[in-house]
Amino acid sequence: MLNLRWMRRNLARWVPEPLKAPFRARLFGYRAAPPSPGTILRVGDDVVEASFRGVALRVPRAAYDDLRYHIVDNADSVEELAAVVREGRTGGVLLDVGAARGLISAIFCLAGERNRAVALEPSPVQVRDARRLAEMNGIAGRMTVRPIAAGAAAAELRGAADEMGLIDFSPAAGAETFPVEMVTLDAEVARLNVLPHVVKIDVEGHELEVLRGARELLTHRKPMLLLELHLDLLERRGTPAREIVEMLQGFGYRFETPGRRPLSARAILGSPNAVLRLVAR
Numbered sequence: 327m328l329n330l331r332w333m334r335r336n337l338a339r340w341v342p343e344p345l346k347a348p349f350r351a352r353l354f355g356y357r358a359a360p361p362s363p364g365t366i367l368r369v370g371d372d373v374v375e376a377s378f379r380g381v382a383l384r385v386p387r388a389a390y391d392d393l394r395y396h397i398v399d400n401a402d403s404v405e406e407l408a409a410v411v412r413e414g415r416t417g418g419v420l421l422d423v424g425a426a427r428g429l430i431s432a433i434f435c436l437a438g439e440r441n442r443a444v445a446l447e448p449s450p451v452q453v454r455d456a457r458r459l460a461e462m463n464g465i466a467g468r469m470t471v472r473p474i475a476a477g478a479a480a481a482e483l484r485g486a487a488d489e490m491g492l493i494d495f496s497p498a499a500g501a502e503t504f505p506v507e508m509v510t511l512d513a514e515v516a517r518l519n520v521l522p523h524v525v526k527i528d529v530e531g532h533e534l535e536v537l538r539g540a541r542e543l544l545t546h547r548k549p550m551l552l553l554e555l556h557l558d559l560l561e562r563r564g565t566p567a568r569e570i571v572e573m574l575q576g577f578g579y580r581f582e583t584p585g586r587r588p589l590s591a592r593a594i595l596g597s598p599n600a601v602l603r604l605v606a607r
Contacts, residue, residue: 363404364397366390373462379411381436384462389427389455396429405584406430406552406603411437413524413550421511421522421549422446423476423536424529428456428469430552434524435465442468444518448475448485448493448506472514474507476529478538481508492530510539515547526552531559534570544577551579551606558600568595579606 364378374390376383378397385393396403410420410430414437422431425445435441447453453473460469475483475493485506486497497503515522525543527536533555543549551574560567571591574581581589582605589604 363401364407366394366398378433379408381411381414381433383432383436385427385429385459386455386462389429389459392427393429402584402603407433409552409584409586409605410434410524410526414438414441416523417441418523419443419520421515421520421525423511423525423527425456425471425526426452426528428452428459428471430526431456431469431471432459432463432465435460435468436463442520443470444514444520444522445469445471446474446476446514447471448473449487450504451487470518474509474514476511476514476536476539477508477532478510478535479508480510480513482506483508511536512540512542515543521547522549523547524552525549528554531556531563531565533560534565534573537570537573544574544579548578552584553604553606555594555602555604556600557597557602571595574606581606 364376366374366376368375369390370387372387374385374387374393376385376393376397396407398404407430410433414420414434417438417440420431420434420441420443422428422443422445425431425447428445428447431443431445434443445456447456450473453471456471457466460466460471483495483506484503485493485495486501486503487493493506495506511525522543525540527533529536533553537544555567555570557567571594575591581591581594583589584603584605594602594604
């Protein structure tokens with residue numbers, strides 16, 4: 327089997343730019359979606375109303391582009407959200423790590439009237455948006471937004487937010503910073519007394535640290551995992567993706583795409599993608 331990741335790293339430099347350009351979006355997890363996977367029902371001055379797989383939701387007008395990307399345009403995101411709805415139909419608790427605006431948490435809660443979500447997000451801007459999203463959809467009592475980060479150990483850090491609200495824990499000199507509390511998932515689950523049956527992790531290359539702080543959860547609860555592996559960022563940080571894959575295999579997990587196609591460890595590690603969405607069960 328060809329290792330497409332090796333080929334991308336070692337051969338792509340010799341490929342003319344016009345030939346590489348059409349593939350760049352795909353490498354970052356973008357794939358054109360089939361017609362009408364989700365529907366934008368109404369775009370108002372302040373609110374956008376939409377429907378996805380029978381789930382109706384409302385988002386602020388400022389989040390329109392983000393919403394459209396996830397439910398209409400990008401097939402990879404559509405598959406991921408469809409997996410969230412499928413799991414939400416069975417009921418339970420979602421632990422949303424790196425929740426951003428809280429779209430996945432909101433859709434999970436709306437997929438079942440008894441569902442709950444705990445959204446962990448360190449960005450003050452994203453926390454504000456996630457809380458507003460919960461209020462707009464009448465799920466503030468079931469969607470808890472926690473302004474914290476998750477890692478391998480408890481810590482008090484300082485971070486800076488970029489123009490998109492994403493957190494940089496190694497900001498440039500002179501950047502305006504703010505305190506960020508970091509917890510382990512094991513400690514957070516115990517503190518909140520929740521038993522999540524789905525855990526979504528999207529933490530921009532810090533996936534291994536989050537999983538290291540969830541050993542009790544992975545050993546005893548074994549929730550389904552929705553992972554966004556940021557393979558390029560993991561490489562730049564010197565964090566082997568192989569260690570993530572082997573850790574999860576050690577806990578008895580197997581892998582598939584969000585669209586329920588089997589995914590081997592070899593295919594994950596050889597993927598040319600910068601971002602790879604997968605499910606671990």
